[in-house]
Amino acid sequence: MEKDRVLVKDVVFPVFQMKEDFKQSRLIKYMEDESVPASKRLNWLPYFTYFANSFSDINNYILPYEEPADEFEEQINSHAATDAEHNSLINKDMRNLQDKLKDFTFADCLEFLWNDNIKNSRLVAYGIANLTQMASNPLVRYCLIRVIEELGNTFFLISHKCTVGVIESNYFGDVHLGYEPGNLHGCDPDKFESQSLTVEEAETARYVMQKCYDLFFDMIEEMYDRAIENRFDFD
Template identity: 30%
Template structure:
Protein backbone atom coordinates (compact mmCIF):
# COMPACT_ATOMS: atom_id res chain seq x y z
CA UNK A 1 0.00 0.00 0.00
CA UNK A 2 3.00 2.30 0.48
CA UNK A 3 3.33 2.81 -3.29
CA UNK A 4 -0.31 3.88 -3.54
CA UNK A 5 0.04 6.30 -0.64
CA UNK A 6 3.19 7.73 -2.25
CA UNK A 7 1.28 8.30 -5.50
CA UNK A 8 -1.52 10.04 -3.60
CA UNK A 9 1.04 12.32 -1.96
CA UNK A 10 2.60 13.12 -5.33
CA UNK A 11 -0.79 13.91 -6.86
CA UNK A 12 -1.69 15.98 -3.81
CA UNK A 13 1.30 18.24 -4.38
CA UNK A 14 0.29 18.70 -8.03
CA UNK A 15 -3.31 19.33 -6.97
CA UNK A 16 -2.05 22.09 -4.65
CA UNK A 17 -0.85 24.05 -7.71
CA UNK A 18 -4.35 24.52 -9.18
CA UNK A 19 -5.33 28.15 -9.89
CA UNK A 20 -8.09 28.28 -7.28
CA UNK A 21 -5.52 28.03 -4.51
CA UNK A 22 -3.52 30.92 -5.97
CA UNK A 23 -6.78 32.90 -5.99
CA UNK A 24 -7.39 31.97 -2.36
CA UNK A 25 -3.90 33.17 -1.38
CA UNK A 26 -4.27 36.56 -3.07
CA UNK A 27 -4.60 39.03 -0.19
CA UNK A 28 -5.38 41.88 -2.59
CA UNK A 29 -8.85 40.29 -2.90
CA UNK A 30 -11.42 40.64 -0.10
CA UNK A 31 -11.18 37.43 1.99
CA UNK A 32 -14.93 36.83 1.74
CA UNK A 33 -14.61 36.99 -2.04
CA UNK A 34 -11.90 34.33 -1.91
CA UNK A 35 -14.51 32.00 -0.42
CA UNK A 36 -17.31 33.19 -2.71
CA UNK A 37 -17.29 29.76 -4.37
CA UNK A 38 -18.90 28.21 -1.27
CA UNK A 39 -22.49 28.07 -2.67
CA UNK A 40 -21.17 26.36 -5.80
CA UNK A 41 -19.63 23.62 -3.66
CA UNK A 42 -22.88 23.03 -1.74
CA UNK A 43 -24.05 19.92 -3.67
CA UNK A 44 -20.78 18.14 -2.91
CA UNK A 45 -20.50 19.32 0.69
CA UNK A 46 -24.11 18.48 1.53
CA UNK A 47 -23.84 15.04 -0.09
CA UNK A 48 -20.60 14.14 1.64
CA UNK A 49 -22.31 13.06 4.86
CA UNK A 50 -24.52 10.61 2.99
CA UNK A 51 -21.56 9.30 0.99
CA UNK A 52 -20.03 8.35 4.33
CA UNK A 53 -23.21 6.93 5.83
CA UNK A 54 -24.53 4.95 2.88
CA UNK A 55 -21.52 4.17 0.66
CA UNK A 56 -18.32 4.10 2.70
CA UNK A 57 -19.87 2.65 5.85
CA UNK A 58 -20.83 -1.02 5.96
CA UNK A 59 -22.04 -2.48 9.22
CA UNK A 60 -21.69 -5.02 10.65
CA UNK A 61 -18.33 -6.11 9.27
CA UNK A 62 -15.61 -8.61 10.12
CA UNK A 63 -13.15 -7.02 7.69
CA UNK A 64 -10.48 -5.04 9.62
CA UNK A 65 -10.07 -2.53 6.78
CA UNK A 66 -13.81 -1.91 6.59
CA UNK A 67 -13.88 -1.51 10.37
CA UNK A 68 -11.30 1.29 10.11
CA UNK A 69 -13.37 2.90 7.35
CA UNK A 70 -16.53 2.67 9.44
CA UNK A 71 -14.87 4.45 12.34
CA UNK A 72 -13.65 7.19 10.02
CA UNK A 73 -17.14 7.78 8.57
CA UNK A 74 -18.49 8.77 11.97
CA UNK A 75 -15.98 11.62 12.02
CA UNK A 76 -16.77 12.81 8.49
CA UNK A 77 -20.55 12.43 8.20
CA UNK A 78 -21.62 15.67 9.91
CA UNK A 79 -19.27 18.42 8.66
CA UNK A 80 -22.03 19.86 6.48
CA UNK A 81 -23.58 21.31 9.65
CA UNK A 82 -20.51 23.56 10.04
CA UNK A 83 -20.83 24.59 6.40
CA UNK A 84 -24.40 25.83 6.97
CA UNK A 85 -23.21 27.91 9.92
CA UNK A 86 -20.47 29.51 7.85
CA UNK A 87 -22.73 30.55 4.98
CA UNK A 88 -24.22 33.14 7.30
CA UNK A 89 -20.82 34.32 8.55
CA UNK A 90 -19.65 34.73 4.94
CA UNK A 91 -22.77 36.79 4.13
CA UNK A 92 -23.86 34.17 1.61
CA UNK A 93 -27.04 33.06 3.39
CA UNK A 94 -29.47 35.26 1.49
CA UNK A 95 -33.28 34.80 1.37
CA UNK A 96 -34.25 32.78 -1.69
CA UNK A 97 -37.47 31.31 -3.02
CA UNK A 98 -37.46 27.53 -2.75
CA UNK A 99 -37.86 27.15 -6.51
CA UNK A 100 -34.90 29.46 -7.11
CA UNK A 101 -32.79 27.53 -4.61
CA UNK A 102 -33.57 24.31 -6.49
CA UNK A 103 -32.86 26.01 -9.81
CA UNK A 104 -29.45 27.11 -8.51
CA UNK A 105 -28.54 23.71 -7.05
CA UNK A 106 -29.28 22.01 -10.40
CA UNK A 107 -27.88 24.78 -12.59
CA UNK A 108 -24.89 24.66 -14.93
CA UNK A 109 -22.95 26.66 -12.34
CA UNK A 110 -23.04 23.75 -9.89
CA UNK A 111 -22.80 20.90 -12.40
CA UNK A 112 -19.17 20.05 -11.55
CA UNK A 113 -20.08 19.80 -7.88
CA UNK A 114 -22.93 17.40 -8.66
CA UNK A 115 -20.78 15.49 -11.15
CA UNK A 116 -18.13 14.88 -8.51
CA UNK A 117 -20.79 13.30 -6.29
CA UNK A 118 -21.87 10.98 -9.10
CA UNK A 119 -18.29 9.91 -9.76
CA UNK A 120 -17.67 9.15 -6.09
CA UNK A 121 -20.91 7.16 -5.90
CA UNK A 122 -19.92 5.34 -9.07
CA UNK A 123 -16.52 4.25 -7.80
CA UNK A 124 -17.70 3.53 -4.26
CA UNK A 125 -20.94 1.64 -4.89
CA UNK A 126 -19.25 -1.67 -5.75
CA UNK A 127 -15.86 -0.94 -4.19
CA UNK A 128 -13.85 -3.35 -2.08
CA UNK A 129 -12.65 -2.10 1.32
CA UNK A 130 -9.22 -1.43 -0.23
CA UNK A 131 -10.78 0.68 -2.98
CA UNK A 132 -12.90 2.57 -0.45
CA UNK A 133 -9.76 3.22 1.55
CA UNK A 134 -8.07 4.71 -1.51
CA UNK A 135 -11.10 6.91 -2.31
CA UNK A 136 -11.11 8.22 1.26
CA UNK A 137 -7.35 8.87 1.21
CA UNK A 138 -7.69 10.91 -2.00
CA UNK A 139 -10.65 12.81 -0.58
CA UNK A 140 -8.73 13.55 2.60
CA UNK A 141 -5.67 14.68 0.63
CA UNK A 142 -7.64 17.14 -1.50
CA UNK A 143 -9.59 18.37 1.52
CA UNK A 144 -6.38 19.04 3.42
CA UNK A 145 -5.14 21.35 0.66
CA UNK A 146 -8.46 23.18 0.44
CA UNK A 147 -8.87 23.71 4.17
CA UNK A 148 -5.24 24.70 4.69
CA UNK A 149 -5.97 27.75 2.51
CA UNK A 150 -9.50 28.32 3.79
CA UNK A 151 -8.37 28.33 7.43
CA UNK A 152 -6.00 31.23 6.73
CA UNK A 153 -8.77 33.16 4.99
CA UNK A 154 -11.13 32.62 7.91
CA UNK A 155 -8.65 34.34 10.21
CA UNK A 156 -8.74 37.40 7.94
CA UNK A 157 -12.54 37.31 7.96
CA UNK A 158 -12.63 37.14 11.75
CA UNK A 159 -10.37 40.19 11.93
CA UNK A 160 -12.83 42.11 9.72
CA UNK A 161 -16.19 40.84 10.97
CA UNK A 162 -15.40 39.36 14.39
CA UNK A 163 -17.16 36.20 13.19
CA UNK A 164 -15.47 32.83 13.71
CA UNK A 165 -16.02 30.22 11.00
CA UNK A 166 -15.98 26.50 11.74
CA UNK A 167 -16.12 24.76 8.34
CA UNK A 168 -13.63 27.12 6.68
CA UNK A 169 -11.30 27.27 9.67
CA UNK A 170 -8.65 25.58 11.79
CA UNK A 171 -11.51 23.84 13.60
CA UNK A 172 -12.19 21.81 10.44
CA UNK A 173 -8.58 21.61 9.29
CA UNK A 174 -7.70 19.85 12.54
CA UNK A 175 -9.69 16.80 11.38
CA UNK A 176 -8.73 17.15 7.71
CA UNK A 177 -5.19 15.94 8.25
CA UNK A 178 -4.79 14.53 4.76
CA UNK A 179 -5.24 10.95 5.96
CA UNK A 180 -7.88 8.77 7.52
CA UNK A 181 -8.70 9.44 11.16
CA UNK A 182 -6.78 7.14 13.43
CA UNK A 183 -3.71 6.42 15.49
CA UNK A 184 -0.17 5.84 14.27
CA UNK A 185 -0.87 2.11 14.64
CA UNK A 186 -3.72 2.39 12.15
CA UNK A 187 -1.54 4.37 9.74
CA UNK A 188 1.15 1.69 9.91
CA UNK A 189 -1.47 -1.02 9.42
CA UNK A 190 -2.66 0.72 6.24
CA UNK A 191 0.89 1.23 4.94
CA UNK A 192 1.69 -2.45 5.46
CA UNK A 193 -1.31 -3.78 3.52
CA UNK A 194 -0.06 -6.12 0.80
CA UNK A 195 -1.65 -5.78 -2.64
CA UNK A 196 -1.60 -8.17 -5.56
CA UNK A 197 -0.16 -6.84 -8.82
CA UNK A 198 -3.65 -6.63 -10.33
CA UNK A 199 -5.03 -4.77 -7.31
CA UNK A 200 -2.03 -2.43 -7.31
CA UNK A 201 -2.52 -1.48 -10.95
CA UNK A 202 -6.25 -0.92 -10.40
CA UNK A 203 -5.39 1.27 -7.40
CA UNK A 204 -2.95 3.38 -9.45
CA UNK A 205 -5.66 3.96 -12.06
CA UNK A 206 -8.25 4.82 -9.41
CA UNK A 207 -5.98 7.44 -7.82
CA UNK A 208 -5.37 9.09 -11.20
CA UNK A 209 -9.08 9.16 -12.03
CA UNK A 210 -10.10 10.57 -8.67
CA UNK A 211 -7.60 13.43 -8.76
CA UNK A 212 -8.87 14.31 -12.23
CA UNK A 213 -12.42 14.41 -10.83
CA UNK A 214 -11.45 16.65 -7.92
CA UNK A 215 -9.43 18.87 -10.27
CA UNK A 216 -12.47 19.44 -12.47
CA UNK A 217 -14.53 20.28 -9.39
CA UNK A 218 -11.94 22.76 -8.10
CA UNK A 219 -11.61 24.49 -11.48
CA UNK A 220 -15.37 24.97 -11.56
CA UNK A 221 -15.26 26.65 -8.15
CA UNK A 222 -12.76 29.20 -9.42
CA UNK A 223 -14.95 30.08 -12.39
CA UNK A 224 -17.90 30.58 -10.07
CA UNK A 225 -15.93 32.77 -7.64
CA UNK A 226 -14.70 35.02 -10.45
CA UNK A 227 -18.21 35.35 -11.90
CA UNK A 228 -19.76 36.33 -8.56
CA UNK A 229 -17.75 39.34 -7.53
CA UNK A 230 -20.32 40.75 -5.13
CA UNK A 231 -20.27 38.38 -2.16
CA UNK A 232 -23.45 40.03 -0.77
CA UNK A 233 -25.52 39.49 -3.89
CA UNK A 234 -28.71 37.43 -3.90
CA UNK A 235 -28.61 34.38 -6.14
CA UNK A 236 -31.93 35.12 -7.79
CA UNK A 237 -31.65 32.90 -10.84
CA UNK A 238 -34.02 33.23 -13.78
Protein backbone atom coordinates in the same frame (compact mmCIF):
# COMPACT_ATOMS: atom_id res chain seq x y z
CA MET B 1 6.50 -10.21 0.80
CA GLU B 2 4.98 -12.73 -1.59
CA LYS B 3 5.92 -12.50 -5.23
CA ASP B 4 3.62 -10.39 -7.39
CA ARG B 5 2.21 -8.41 -4.48
CA VAL B 6 2.46 -4.66 -3.93
CA LEU B 7 2.59 -2.78 -0.64
CA VAL B 8 -0.32 -0.42 -0.08
CA LYS B 9 2.27 2.15 0.98
CA ASP B 10 3.75 2.10 -2.51
CA VAL B 11 0.33 2.33 -4.14
CA VAL B 12 -0.69 5.46 -2.19
CA PHE B 13 2.66 7.20 -2.58
CA PRO B 14 1.55 9.19 -5.70
CA VAL B 15 -0.97 11.04 -3.51
CA PHE B 16 1.84 13.36 -2.43
CA GLN B 17 2.37 14.49 -6.02
CA MET B 18 -1.39 14.86 -6.37
CA LYS B 19 -1.31 17.28 -3.44
CA GLU B 20 1.33 19.38 -5.19
CA ASP B 21 -0.64 19.36 -8.44
CA PHE B 22 -3.80 20.32 -6.54
CA LYS B 23 -2.05 23.42 -5.22
CA GLN B 24 -1.73 24.64 -8.81
CA SER B 25 -5.49 24.85 -9.28
CA ARG B 26 -6.86 28.29 -10.05
CA LEU B 27 -9.08 28.32 -6.97
CA ILE B 28 -6.22 27.66 -4.59
CA LYS B 29 -4.15 30.33 -6.33
CA TYR B 30 -7.13 32.68 -5.95
CA MET B 31 -7.34 32.00 -2.21
CA GLU B 32 -3.62 32.70 -1.91
CA ASP B 33 -3.78 35.93 -3.94
CA GLU B 34 -3.03 38.78 -1.54
CA SER B 35 -4.28 41.32 -4.09
CA VAL B 36 -7.76 39.95 -3.37
CA PRO B 37 -9.05 40.93 0.11
CA ALA B 38 -9.15 37.89 2.40
CA SER B 39 -12.82 38.67 3.07
CA LYS B 40 -13.66 38.04 -0.60
CA ARG B 41 -11.65 34.87 -1.24
CA LEU B 42 -14.53 32.64 -0.11
CA ASN B 43 -17.19 34.50 -2.11
CA TRP B 44 -18.03 31.21 -3.84
CA LEU B 45 -19.01 29.43 -0.58
CA PRO B 46 -22.72 28.97 -1.44
CA TYR B 47 -21.75 27.03 -4.55
CA PHE B 48 -19.98 24.47 -2.36
CA THR B 49 -23.06 23.55 -0.35
CA TYR B 50 -24.25 20.84 -2.73
CA PHE B 51 -20.96 18.97 -2.55
CA ALA B 52 -20.59 19.32 1.23
CA ASN B 53 -24.03 17.86 1.86
CA SER B 54 -23.79 15.15 -0.79
CA PHE B 55 -20.44 14.15 0.71
CA SER B 56 -22.28 13.54 3.97
CA ASP B 57 -24.49 11.08 2.10
CA ILE B 58 -21.43 9.41 0.60
CA ASN B 59 -20.03 8.87 4.09
CA ASN B 60 -23.35 7.72 5.52
CA TYR B 61 -24.51 5.41 2.76
CA ILE B 62 -21.77 4.63 0.22
CA LEU B 63 -18.29 4.38 1.77
CA PRO B 64 -19.20 2.27 4.84
CA TYR B 65 -19.57 -1.50 4.75
CA GLU B 66 -23.05 -2.69 5.71
CA GLU B 67 -21.62 -5.66 7.59
CA PRO B 68 -17.93 -5.03 8.27
CA ALA B 69 -16.03 -8.30 8.05
CA ASP B 70 -12.69 -7.29 9.53
CA GLU B 71 -10.82 -4.55 11.35
CA PHE B 72 -10.03 -2.70 8.12
CA GLU B 73 -13.69 -2.42 7.17
CA GLU B 74 -14.55 -1.39 10.73
CA GLN B 75 -11.91 1.35 10.61
CA ILE B 76 -13.30 2.68 7.33
CA ASN B 77 -16.81 2.70 8.82
CA SER B 78 -15.59 4.61 11.86
CA HIS B 79 -13.86 7.17 9.64
CA ALA B 80 -16.91 7.61 7.43
CA ALA B 81 -19.18 8.15 10.44
CA THR B 82 -16.96 11.03 11.56
CA ASP B 83 -16.71 12.63 8.12
CA ALA B 84 -20.48 12.38 7.63
CA GLU B 85 -20.98 15.08 10.27
CA HIS B 86 -18.90 17.79 8.62
CA ASN B 87 -21.72 19.14 6.43
CA SER B 88 -23.16 20.71 9.58
CA LEU B 89 -20.26 23.18 9.44
CA ILE B 90 -21.17 24.61 6.04
CA ASN B 91 -24.86 24.61 6.95
CA LYS B 92 -23.96 26.70 10.00
CA ASP B 93 -22.08 29.07 7.70
CA MET B 94 -25.17 29.45 5.54
CA ARG B 95 -27.28 30.28 8.58
CA ASN B 96 -24.76 32.93 9.57
CA LEU B 97 -25.00 34.41 6.07
CA GLN B 98 -28.77 34.22 5.85
CA ASP B 99 -29.25 37.99 6.02
CA LYS B 100 -27.14 38.34 2.88
CA LEU B 101 -29.25 35.74 1.08
CA LYS B 102 -32.73 36.64 2.32
CA ASP B 103 -34.05 37.24 -1.20
CA PHE B 104 -33.41 33.58 -2.15
CA THR B 105 -36.68 31.64 -2.38
CA PHE B 106 -36.80 27.87 -2.04
CA ALA B 107 -37.30 27.59 -5.81
CA ASP B 108 -34.29 29.87 -6.33
CA CYS B 109 -32.25 27.57 -4.11
CA LEU B 110 -33.18 24.48 -6.11
CA GLU B 111 -32.35 26.16 -9.40
CA PHE B 112 -29.07 27.41 -7.93
CA LEU B 113 -27.92 24.00 -6.68
CA TRP B 114 -28.92 22.11 -9.82
CA ASN B 115 -27.59 24.66 -12.30
CA ASP B 116 -25.23 23.45 -15.02
CA ASN B 117 -22.64 25.95 -13.80
CA ILE B 118 -21.88 23.71 -10.79
CA LYS B 119 -22.46 20.34 -12.42
CA ASN B 120 -18.93 19.17 -11.55
CA SER B 121 -19.65 19.56 -7.84
CA ARG B 122 -22.63 17.24 -8.25
CA LEU B 123 -20.65 14.76 -10.32
CA VAL B 124 -18.14 14.30 -7.48
CA ALA B 125 -20.65 12.41 -5.36
CA TYR B 126 -21.80 10.22 -8.23
CA GLY B 127 -18.22 9.58 -9.26
CA ILE B 128 -17.13 8.58 -5.76
CA ALA B 129 -20.13 6.25 -5.50
CA ASN B 130 -19.01 4.52 -8.69
CA LEU B 131 -15.38 4.31 -7.58
CA THR B 132 -16.42 2.93 -4.20
CA GLN B 133 -18.17 0.04 -5.91
CA MET B 134 -14.91 -0.73 -7.69
CA ALA B 135 -13.05 -0.50 -4.38
CA SER B 136 -14.82 -3.32 -2.56
CA ASN B 137 -11.52 -4.46 -1.03
CA PRO B 138 -10.98 -2.31 2.11
CA LEU B 139 -7.31 -1.81 1.23
CA VAL B 140 -8.29 -0.41 -2.16
CA ARG B 141 -11.04 1.67 -0.54
CA TYR B 142 -8.43 3.03 1.85
CA CYS B 143 -6.44 4.27 -1.16
CA LEU B 144 -9.54 6.04 -2.46
CA ILE B 145 -10.27 7.66 0.91
CA ARG B 146 -6.64 8.65 1.34
CA VAL B 147 -6.85 10.80 -1.81
CA ILE B 148 -10.00 12.49 -0.51
CA GLU B 149 -8.40 13.20 2.85
CA GLU B 150 -5.06 14.43 1.52
CA LEU B 151 -6.73 16.80 -0.95
CA GLY B 152 -9.04 18.05 1.79
CA ASN B 153 -6.11 18.75 4.08
CA THR B 154 -4.28 20.56 1.27
CA PHE B 155 -7.33 22.69 0.54
CA PHE B 156 -8.18 23.64 4.12
CA LEU B 157 -4.57 24.58 4.89
CA ILE B 158 -5.15 27.42 2.41
CA SER B 159 -8.84 28.22 2.90
CA HIS B 160 -8.57 28.67 6.68
CA LYS B 161 -6.66 31.91 6.04
CA CYS B 162 -9.69 33.39 4.24
CA THR B 163 -12.99 34.70 5.59
CA VAL B 164 -16.55 35.22 4.39
CA GLY B 165 -16.80 38.96 4.80
CA VAL B 166 -15.96 39.53 8.47
CA ILE B 167 -17.06 36.00 9.42
CA GLU B 168 -14.65 33.11 9.84
CA SER B 169 -16.10 30.12 8.03
CA ASN B 170 -16.78 27.04 10.12
CA TYR B 171 -16.37 24.79 7.09
CA PHE B 172 -13.38 26.43 5.41
CA GLY B 173 -11.75 27.75 8.57
CA ASP B 174 -9.78 26.41 11.50
CA VAL B 175 -12.65 24.31 12.85
CA HIS B 176 -12.81 22.01 9.83
CA LEU B 177 -9.06 22.04 9.30
CA GLY B 178 -8.73 20.48 12.73
CA TYR B 179 -10.81 17.54 11.51
CA GLU B 180 -8.74 16.95 8.36
CA PRO B 181 -5.38 15.36 9.22
CA GLY B 182 -4.91 13.96 5.70
CA ASN B 183 -5.60 10.34 6.63
CA LEU B 184 -8.28 8.24 8.29
CA HIS B 185 -9.55 9.56 11.61
CA GLY B 186 -8.04 7.85 14.62
CA CYS B 187 -5.98 5.45 12.55
CA ASP B 188 -2.26 4.96 12.08
CA PRO B 189 -1.74 4.88 8.28
CA ASP B 190 0.71 2.02 8.73
CA LYS B 191 -2.18 -0.23 9.73
CA PHE B 192 -3.33 -0.21 6.11
CA GLU B 193 -0.11 0.65 4.34
CA SER B 194 1.86 -2.28 5.74
CA GLN B 195 -0.58 -4.61 3.96
CA SER B 196 -0.19 -5.78 0.38
CA LEU B 197 -2.33 -6.05 -2.74
CA THR B 198 -2.21 -8.27 -5.78
CA VAL B 199 -0.96 -6.60 -8.95
CA GLU B 200 -4.53 -6.43 -10.24
CA GLU B 201 -5.83 -4.92 -7.00
CA ALA B 202 -3.00 -2.38 -7.05
CA GLU B 203 -3.96 -1.35 -10.58
CA THR B 204 -7.56 -0.88 -9.48
CA ALA B 205 -6.40 1.22 -6.54
CA ARG B 206 -4.26 3.45 -8.76
CA TYR B 207 -7.18 3.87 -11.14
CA VAL B 208 -9.68 4.92 -8.47
CA MET B 209 -7.11 7.26 -6.93
CA GLN B 210 -6.51 9.09 -10.20
CA LYS B 211 -10.20 9.28 -11.07
CA CYS B 212 -10.95 10.63 -7.59
CA TYR B 213 -8.29 13.29 -8.00
CA ASP B 214 -9.72 14.29 -11.37
CA LEU B 215 -13.21 14.68 -9.89
CA PHE B 216 -11.99 17.05 -7.18
CA PHE B 217 -9.71 19.03 -9.46
CA ASP B 218 -12.52 19.57 -11.98
CA MET B 219 -14.82 20.69 -9.18
CA ILE B 220 -12.52 23.36 -7.78
CA GLU B 221 -11.65 24.61 -11.25
CA GLU B 222 -15.39 25.11 -11.72
CA MET B 223 -15.55 26.88 -8.35
CA TYR B 224 -12.91 29.31 -9.53
CA ASP B 225 -15.11 30.23 -12.50
CA ARG B 226 -17.92 31.00 -10.06
CA ALA B 227 -15.58 32.92 -7.73
CA ILE B 228 -14.49 35.42 -10.37
CA GLU B 229 -18.12 36.16 -11.23
CA ASN B 230 -18.41 37.84 -7.80
CA ARG B 231 -22.10 37.05 -7.55
CA PHE B 232 -22.02 37.20 -3.76
CA ASP B 233 -20.72 40.07 -1.65
CA PHE B 234 -20.57 39.16 2.04
CA ASP B 235 -18.74 42.30 3.23
